[in-house]
Amino acid sequence: MTRLSNTRKESTRPMSMLRDPLLADAGKLKIDYSASRMPVLAALTERFAESKPFLGQRIAACLHVTTETANMCKALVAGGAELALCASNPLSTKDDVAASIQRDLGAEVFAIRGCDRDTFYKQVQGVLDIRPTIIVDDGADLTTKIHNDHPELLENIIGGTEVTSTGVLRIRNMAKDGALRYPVLPTNDAATKHLFDNRYGTGQNTIDGILRGTNILLAGSTVVVVGYGWCGRGVAMRARGMGAQVIVTEVDPIRALEAKLDGLQVMTIDQAAPLGDVFVTVTGNRDAITLAHMQRMRSGAVVANSGHFDVEIAVAALAEAAVSRQEIRPNCVEYKLSDGKSILLLAEGRLVGQAAAEAHPAEVMDMTFATQALAVKYLVENAAGLSPDVHEIPRWIENTVAQAKLDAYGIQIDRLTDSQTGYLTDWRVGT
The missing domain is CATH 3.40.50.720 (NAD(P)-binding Rossmann-like Domain)
Structure with a gap:
């Protein structure tokens, strides 16, 4: 039986939609197991817990509700964000994970596995009721719904991210038509996402x-x-x-x-x-x-x-x-x-x-969601100077994530010498 749950009593908060809040214990076990294989994101979570880069931000996220997603949600909440999460696919939701995200992270979650199309879009609507300042999207469902149906929300939104190829294509088409009203960072285009994820x-x-x-x-x-x-x-x-x-x-x-x-x-x-x-x-x-x-x-x-x-x-x-x-x-x-x-x-x-399976392995989502989390932090710090367009994720974010992953594997790589750097950066140097 589907249970509608609103564990927090503030009347201004939207009512979450879960299969059963009592599944949270089972979900937490799976999330913790996944976290043990996501060292880069775990390190970011600790850093965000100290620096609180997302204080004052309301993040609406539309993602596959899996154990790996739960660990990115943990990083965002640790950084001070108010978070609302809905499913980006009605068949990818793990109901026990959804219950744990709400109970253990204090997020509002709108995700029921196997729901019909009408319920799916009610879930999408639910996360928008927090009047978000940042959008974290998977397939551009939130982005397009805001622009088509809720233009009144645009004045509060500083920017967004998009994690899929299809979603990036849709948002680039919006930008090309002059319809996009806030900056978007295409997580999918980052090498630490598409090359591995x-x-x-x-x-x-x-x-x-x-x-x-x-x-x-x-x-x-x-x-x-x-x-x-x-x-x-x-x-x-x-x-x-x-x-x-x-x-x-x-x-x-x-x-x-x-x-x-x-x-x-x-x-x-x-x-x-x-x-x-x-x-x-x-x-x-x-x-x-x-x-x-x-x-x-x-x-x-x-x-x-x-x-x-x-x-x-x-x-x-x-x-x-x-x-x-x-x-x-x-x-x-x-x-x-x-x-x-x-x-x-x-x-x-x-x-x-x-x-039909378990979605992406945690090891690869470690890189994707670490890139995503750093992209959200970059938006908070730089959105005021970004035009309403699709902007590349800075290469230093990709390098930071890749190096951290190599460190987690215990792999050392070579470093350029000063003369090698000079050879690559000075056009005056001959062959």
């Missing part, structure tokens, strides 16, 4: 979600990866490492050429449809796999999405065309078509690694 995190949890949903043998199968950005590279690398033959489909000639030189087959999705056993979309765009594509697939083909939103696969068209629908395993639904062919859709077409 997108490639290794998405690569691992996508395969994990597919295996949990189907228990199929990947070795010897043909996996079609639709899109060869950083996430697609990660999925292809992990599938290939488990013995699968990998086909890549792309619309970008550079990425297609890169896939070819990486030793992968490259073709159109029309050509790949009858060849694949498993299909994974990682495009950030809609209609990457259409009903026509699925009608050409082999019976029993597995279709999954690891892009941000559930529009990459034509789920509604598949449901309408099917003569029957049956959940045969958790997060695995078999759709029977009129010709007798079956298509296995995982996680309702939503993020398979988040919905």
Whole structure:
């Protein structure tokens, strides 16, 4: 049973939405375990607890409600922020984690796993009721809702961050149209995010979600990866490492050429449809796999999405065309078509690694969320001088996070000598 909880009595605070507040003990155990594998973020949390860089700031966050997210929330709250958190995906929420974030951090949490679309958007609305000064977004849902429906909130907002490829694309489009009203730092564009989180995190949890949903043998199968950005590279690398033959489909000639030189087959999705056993979309765009594509697939083909939103696969068209629908395993639904062919859709077409598995490993989210937390601190200190646009995260933030991660691994690297630095920075020096 879903319980609406408001553990704090101030009438000005919004009422949280949780599955069950009594799940908090179980959530805290998982959060603490995750924290033990996030040393960079833990160090930042200690530093923020002393310096309180977020005092007076009200942060509205729309993120996957996982143990790793909980540890970033801990860093923000330790730094003095008032925090409200909602889910960025209804199937990625961990209900026990949500309960612990509210109870143990004093945040207002609006996240119920498996909620319907109307409830999902009520949760998004809930975090805006704190009248935020900073936005921490995942997919640009908060950013677009504020600009479209709540322009009255804009005067209080000093800036925001965005952690996904899809979200950054949406916000760049807003900036290009002159619609963006506050500065945004694209966490996804930081090397300490996309090089590791997108490639290794998405690569691992996508395969994990597919295996949990189907228990199929990947070795010897043909996996079609639709899109060869950083996430697609990660999925292809992990599938290939488990013995699968990998086909890549792309619309970008550079990425297609890169896939070819990486030793992968490259073709159109029309050509790949009858060849694949498993299909994974990682495009950030809609209609990457259409009903026509699925009608050409082999019976029993597995279709999954690891892009941000559930529009990459034509789920509604598949449901309408099917003569029957049956959940045969958790997060695995078999759709029977009129010709007798079956298509296995995982996680309702939503993020398979988040919905059917355990999301990104803590070790990689340590870098992503450390970068995110430092980006929020940079906004607090510098927003007054930033125009309403998408601004690069300063390289020193990325270097700080990377060096701290190396230190945690006990890895030492070389340092440039003075003469080497001079050679790289003085154009007068010859060869």
